[in-house]
Amino acid sequence: MRPDEEDHLLLAAYLDGELSAGETIEMERRLAADPDLRQLFERLQALSGSVRRTLAETPVPAGLEARLAERFGKVEVLSPPSRRRGTPPWLAAAACLLLGLAGGGAIGYAMSDAWRAGGGGSRTLDAVYAGHIRALAAPAPFDIASSERHVVKPWFNGRTVVAPDVPDFGAEGFPLAGGRVDVVGGEKVPTLVYRRRQHVISVTVVPRREGEGAADPAPREGSRILRWDAGDLTYFAVSDLNGAELRQFADLFRSRLAPAG
Incomplete structure (x- = not known):
């Protein structure tokens, strides 16, 4: 049987060391018995190593961290060559890729000041949306x-x-897929990840702050919030899912x- 989407997700978690001991043993058993799954694993493993080597040879430009922090709040620059405890290599690579793209291209444009002119915004909202875009790029x-x-809670x-x-x-057709940690306002906050067919729904939970409007933000670059x-x-629920289903x-x-009651 050819690997499906769930197999891709499990392999990514296996590479990141995020599976439980029992899940790891089961995955290793499947890898030994399934040539197609093993081939997919080897391709993902090679891609991960290639990305890390490429990033290691491309230093983060001087001053980029300060410029991103000024616009989006505190940003932690991850160093690709050394994996810090608790930080999956996929996440480190994705974070560095985002830093490289933030100065231009689609992601940089999506985070530009045009958002505020086109529909209002806040640093909290910017950080929530940036976390969703970063996750899709990973x-x-x-x-x-x-x-x-x-398991997730x-x-x-x-x-x-x-x-x-x-x-x-x-x-109801919106299965839980996992969770991640995002940074909003300099604080590490939880984001729950759900799916609807091929669509990803990110639900980021932050402490309530007085003075921030309760109205739904305007769509941003094809994503609804x-x-x-x-x-x-x-x-905050963020997705490119159609408005009716996201509602x-x-x-x-x-x-x-x-x-209750």
Whole structure:
């Protein structure tokens, strides 16, 4: 059987060391028994090494970190040659690629001041959207791959300033795919990753801040953003999914967060 999308996601998590011990053993068993899966793994492994070597030979331009921090808030520059504990190599490579692209091209344009002129914005919103775009540019849009809420929820403990609820909408056609850590306002915050067919939905959870409007932001470069508050938290759902289905997803999410009774 040829590897499917789920196999791609599991292999990315396996390469990043994010699978549990049991999942790792099962993946190694499958790799030994399935030549097609092994071939895909070797291609992904080679691509990862090639990207890291290329990035290692291309230093981050002087002053780029300061320019990005001034525009988008605090940015942490990752050094590709050495993997810091807890930082997957895919994420390090994606972050460096984003830094290289931020000065121009589609991502740089999407983060330009034209956003504010065309629909308003805030540093929080800019950082949330940038996290979504960065994730789409990476081989996988999450740091941990799992469809189990009881796996994803505790993974955030100690990693982010917010411990989010992780609803499961698999029965409604919006399966949980995993989670990642994004940086908003200099703080590490959780982002839950869901899927709808081939579309990725990022739900970033940040502490609620007074003075920020509650209206849904304007679309940005083909992506829609929905915003809502629940208690002392604010939720942003970002996706290129059509408006009706993204609204359906947001309504489901809000209903799960509503207090009982």
